[in-house]
Amino acid sequence: MSVRLDDREPVIVDAVRTPVGRRGGAMQDMHASALLAQVLTALCERTGVPRERVDDVVAGCAAQVGEQAGNIARTAALVGGFPFSVPGVTVTRACGSSQQAVHFADSMIRSGVCDVVLAGGVELMSRTAGGNDDTKYGRRHPAELVERLSMPTMGEAAERIAERWKLDRGWLDQLSLRSHALAAAAQDAGHLATQLLPVTLPNGERLGADEGVRRGGTPEKLAGLQPVFRADGRITAANSSQVSDGAAGLLLMTAAKAREFGLRPRARLKAQLVVGVDPEIMLTGPIPATRRILERAGLSLADIDLFEINEAFASILGAWLAELGPDLDKVNVNGGSIAIGHPLGSTGARLMTNLVCELERRGGRYGLQSMCCGGGLGTATIVERLD
Structure with missing residues (x-):
């Protein structure tokens, strides 16, 4: 929209994401830093911003272990051929890591510390055994914390939410089918073309589409799947997000720098926040985060044109829908993580990339984005499209 921008106003000038690959799929042999490097390089090449003009690289990564350890933001910049003078920092806020990276980039610019920042994230879950829950990376929680709080697994927390909000298994499966149908429709209509960066694989081939989207699903097929986390539970592989590989990123800078580089500001962050919630149910963060960020921004639910609520599990979305009561036609309009996949540290930047591109289209x-995060956190961002 037509908005007067002060010179130091942080603006988003570009956003891009890789396709999301299935665990063990086309990207399984990639190195996470090489995947993120393709995103960082593309953002500079697409906008014409010289790499040496980037003041910092902020990247989210949830499982900073193995090949994803050692400050992957800095490593990816080096792999991408950025000058040695360009620093990098890696952040983790579990599933909200790359959303937090964008929050940090916005704050760094707004405070005057930086003028141009690349923000995003990466996760190669094919290479990290799924994440920090893997036992070979050590104990998940100290005994004194487990004695005081149950500290459930993600799946058990999703079951607790389904139970508390009385979410029917059939309804959760319907949300899963909806996610796949919307993602398939977006693929077929070409709505993802402006946000997708085809990835060059180690064998030289190119991956240009999300691998996880399934077609032809039916309620009967999903009803035949066994629950994963409880014998009598409601959470199955079909109504959970997919374990995946991917990267995404955004280029932010001051409005003054955008004018200097001849770039059109595409969007800005209207508001950002993070909330904490009870870790014994853990994944309810999007509910209070949505309410608080609307209040902070001085907006109502009706003012929001699009919502991206991360589909870590269908019960997370189901509880959010039950509490907030939004227009479902505005929610996850190109499908969500149940269909596309959830490479933990990159999903936040993917959701924001989709918001920017879809608001324009x-x-x-x-657009309002919110995610649940391990440990009992909820991230939220309101993005405003700019003309």
């Missing part, structure tokens, strides 16, 4: 003004 539809001519909307405000």
